[in-house]
Amino acid sequence: MVHTCVVAGCRNRRTPGTTLSFYRFPRDPERKQRWIAAVNREGWVPNDGSRLCSTHFVSGKQVKNPRSPDYVPSVFITVSSAEMKEPGAFEPLDKQEAQVEAANALLFLQGQGRSLVGEHGQTQAREEEEEEAGDEGSASSSASSDGDDDENDDLELASDSKRGKFAQRSSDALPLNFEDILKALKRENQSLRESAEKMSLSETSLKNDAEKVKFYTGLPNYFVLETVMWLLAPHMDGMKNARLTKFQQLLLTLMRLRLDLRNQDLAYRFGVKVGTVTRTVHRMVNIMSSTLVPTAVFWPSRAELRKNLPAALRSAHPDCAVIIDCFTVPFEEPVSRTNQQQTALLLTPPSVHQGAGTSSSNILKYLIGVAPQGVVTFVSRGVLGSVSDKNLAEGCGFLCKLLPGDVVLANRDLDIGESVAARGALFQAAGEGGGGALLMDTCSPEAVSVHRHVERVISMVKQRYAMLTGPVESPFTAASERCTSSLSTFDKIVQVACALNNLCISAAPLE
CATH class of the missing domain: 1.20.58 (Methane Monooxygenase Hydroxylase; Chain G, domain 1)
Incomplete structure (x- = not known):
């Protein structure tokens, strides 16, 4: 439909190729009345087809802000239709007045x-x-004097x-x-x-601020964070999230692990719903568990262990393969007896299934192994705190990693000596007595230094990612229905935390 501007003397029409805009009269009665008054056509009332072209606005378009001069048309210059031009070529008759406006x-x-x-x-x-x-006075008095004219x-x-x-x-x-x-x-x-x-929590704000990266993610600098993002990005293509970028999804998850923030808190920080935070954390943990953990947490070969063995252990324990310890994490809410029994049955051999999981304790226990170099090389899945160290070691797959002749050191007596010996390896614990090389009163200062260093590495994993200190929310302790390994989300979180810890600078010097 061809529209013609309703302003008297304006012949602008909506034609192909024109850059002019044509506006309907507002529905708001008060604003509509002001437009009609501005058009200044006596007795005229606009209809549905009435249009006003953009040349009658200061900026060339209407503005709906009542404080703007273009809330009501105000440019009405009496010129011929040939002189009406589009806003880009319009030249005011009075340039000074245009500047003032x-x-x-x-x-x-x-x-x-x-x-x-x-x-x-x-x-x-x-x-x-x-x-x-003045004009009326001169017209009514034809006999005015020359002085009056002057x-x-x-x-x-x-x-x-x-x-x-x-x-x-x-x-x-x-x-x-x-x-x-x-x-x-x-x-x-x-x-x-x-x-x-x-x-803001964006890539730009973190890029040049290592302290901010360390505070929110636990990683030492932006370069390491960028490397993690590079590893995970190809696996995040299937995660459709219109509100969060890939970087924000990773950052949100790391903040959840690092600071143990509640989902509602993260929802406020990132401007999303709580459900979005929950789904993002679970999906990112699954991706990091399948991608990052195999890359950063693995059992090294014997040749690699001997090649990089600290000097403090080369003479006393040249075949040291791992130093192990256990740590526990409390539950936020009690788990049901059914879940207790399922967890215990999954992580204990058939010979000890009977009676397992009958305790009402609400603590998860993990077995963690650290190479002499200070790198986490093994993390078990979680079991209830009532499960013995022996059952934990035999049910988590740790013993399968050992080779005949390997030496397993421990910060305390874990009562797994017989199980380790059955694999042809040697187990030695601090305070064991006899030939235990980790006795504080008999071992060398270098060995004590390595021993304390490993203690720092194990404790640093929990310190760096506060979520590992608990208490753990019950949704994280449920085993994933789609996961064949029956690992709970929190088990994956523990492994991911260890993998991220391996990417950081060592807790203390080895030499």
């Missing part, structure tokens, strides 16, 4: 200063009234002079004021952007 529009939006255009309009109105009154001429000259001075003063002062306001707004905008960027 543009500057006043900016001042009006910012709520600063007085409306200079309003003053200018009032001045013009008063002058026009004076001129009209007086009228003087008044007109004074009025012209006054208007010229006002226009000159406005054109001289406003551009300077406009530039000052523009510069102030740019500075304020830049300051707000920098402030918002510092407070």
